[in-house]
Structure formats: structure tokens, C-alpha cells
Amino acid sequence: MAPQRRGVPKAPEGSGTAQRRRRNRCGWVIALVFSVLSTKSVRAPREMWRKWLRTAVLGACAALAALLLWCSLGGDDGVTEVLAHRGEVLLGRFIEVPCSEDYDSHRRFEGCSPRKCGRGVTDAVITRDEAQRIRSVAEKGLSLGGSDGGASILDLHSGALSVGRHFVNLYRYFGDKIQNIFSEEDFQLYRDVRQKVQHAIAQAFGISASSLYLTKPTFFSRINSTEARTAHDEYWHAHVDKVTYGSFDYTSLLYLSDYLDDFGGGRFVFIEEGANKTVEPRAGRVSFFTSGSENLHRVEKVHWGTRYAITIAFTCNPDHGIADPVFT
Ligand SMILES: O=C(O)CCC(=O)C(=O)O
Numbered sequence: 001m002a003p004q005r006r007g008v009p010k011a012p013e014g015s016g017t018a019q020r021r022r023r024n025r026c027g028w029v030i031a032l033v034f035s036v037l038s039t040k041s042v043r044a045p046r047e048m049w050r051k052w053l054r055t056a057v058l059g060a061c062a063a064l065a066a067l068l069l070w071c072s073l074g075g076d077d078g079v080t081e082v083l084a085h086r087g088e089v090l091l092g093r094f095i096e097v098p099c100s101e102d103y104d105s106h107r108r109f110e111g112c113s114p115r116k117c118g119r120g121v122t123d124a125v126i127t128r129d130e131a132q133r134i135r136s137v138a139e140k141g142l143s144l145g146g147s148d149g150g151a152s153i154l155d156l157h158s159g160a161l162s163v164g165r166h167f168v169n170l171y172r173y174f175g176d177k178i179q180n181i182f183s184e185e186d187f188q189l190y191r192d193v194r195q196k197v198q199h200a201i202a203q204a205f206g207i208s209a210s211s212l213y214l215t216k217p218t219f220f221s222r223i224n225s226t227e228a229r230t231a232h233d234e235y236w237h238a239h240v241d242k243v244t245y246g247s248f249d250y251t252s253l254l255y256l257s258d259y260l261d262d263f264g265g266g267r268f269v270f271i272e273e274g275a276n277k278t279v280e281p282r283a284g285r286v287s288f289f290t291s292g293s294e295n296l297h298r299v300e301k302v303h304w305g306t307r308y309a310i311t312i313a314f315t316c317n318p319d320h321g322i323a324d325p326v327f328t
């Protein structure tokens, strides 16, 4: 049998007494092993082989089933690397990527329009306390409405709020009563956050913060696992912000809840040939990037829990700039 043949090395012939003695001792051990294997059960290895094969087949089936389940739960369809783990606290990570040509078809603003493109993530710009407080503002506003599907938005600037299958204008709908819902402090907090994010973006891309203008839409998002009812609920499609929103040059996302503590799924994915890069949301984490097709991205479907974030975007074109939302 193969294991026995492999286990018996051939000793060189006639090489002195010591060697002969060693060979004799080995000979006894080998003879003993031979006799145990041959007298106890010649079939044992064949049985063992069958058992091993059965275990291997069962193992392979279990692995295949797990893989299929993972795919059906929306696991990513290619190789994925994590750009920002939920557990790490990033002082600042920046990856430069070559700019797409998307900016060439728009009016250029030297010193602002992207020449250096890329993506950055930082946990050091917005504190977890600020994230908690601004999330309370989002919860307060979104509790007044909410989409029938899984994705709701609240835009403090335009007043757009998801309700059922549509949007209402919060300011028109609630009129003066809005003063009982939001406070000046809430709006001040939004302005502070916007300003800090704007400075972080300017620094990372080597431009002046004053060359950037807040642009629309800027909105809170609340996503849960409820099935989509309208196209507005389908947040998971891959897209390019400059194509979707036109005026965006630099996009930022401030996350207000924690991946795997508050919700499952819902990671942000930069789509790339080779390996996608994911950002795992974490309350207070700011992810920012140039808005062209060098940063094609999507959000994974949320499988459980609720995910809160704010999209805050900037343009280089003053004509597309908007003022901060104000409390009136
Ligand atoms: O919420 C996110 O992580 C991404 C949202 C997004 O892609 C967008 O608002 O354009």
C-alpha cells in the first residue's frame, strides 16, 4: 500500500557496524508497523480514504452553499478591498486617482476644478458627539414623513422631505410650525459641519476653501431594509455624481451611524477594475471624493437596521452655489 511504500526508505548497503546496528533497529520498527497494518486490517486505509473523501465532498458543498447565500445577500460581485474599516479611527487617508475627462465638458475654474482627483476618508474632522447631535436633527425631520420604500431624504435647503411615494416641501407644509420642530442651534450645527468638511476637502486637494461653494442637493438620508416602492428608493445603483447631479465637483458624505452596530449591508463601494474599494460607515466619518467618473460608486443594499448619512457637495461654479439653510 502506498503509505507503507512511502514510509520505508532504502538504506545504503554495507556501511559499517554502527550503520548496520541502526539499520537493524529500524528494521525492527518497520517490521512491527508492517505486521500491525497487515494483521489488524488491510482495509483500514481504504475505509479512511472513503471517510476522508466523504468529509471533503460535504465540506465543499457547505462552502458552495455559504458562497451562494453570501452572493444572494448582496455580497460584492468582484474582489473587494476595504479602504476604511468600521473599527479604525482614521486621522486621514487619501488615495489619488487619475482624473476622468468629465470636467472638460464643463466650465473650468482654475484653482478649483479638479486637476488632482481622488478620495479621502477621515474620522478626525467631525466628532462622534457632533455626529450624534446632527443625527438627532435628521431623526426629528424624517419622523415627520418617510418614504414607503427603504430610502427617505430630508433636504434642509429646499425643504424636500420624502413622504409615502412622493416628496413634500417641509417649509410650505408645516409653515410657521417648523419653528417648533427645528431650532437655530440645529441650523448652526449644520453650518459648522459643512464648513469643517469644506476645509478638509480643500486641504486634501490643495485648493482654497473659499473657491468652493455648497451646491444642491444636500440632504440627510435614512435607509432601511424595507422593499423599494418607487425609483427614488433605489439608492443602490452605481452612478457618477457629476452625471447624476450636474453641478457637483467634490462630493462628501458624513456618516451618522455605525456599520454592523446600527445596520448591516449599506457599505459604500468605489467600483474599479481589479478590486472595488469599500468604505464602512462609522458615525462621524467623512468620506469625500472628486465627483467625476474616476469615482464611480454605489451603496450596498441595507439588510437590517437603519443607516443615516448626509450628502454635502461642493461646486467650483459660483452660479451653482447655494447659501446654507437658514432658520426663519
Ligand atoms: O450614502 C452614501 O454612502 C452614498 C450616497 C450617494 O452616493 C449620493 O448621495 O450620491
Ligand SMILES: [Fe+2]
Pocket: 239, 240, 241, 297
Ligand atoms: Fe453618489
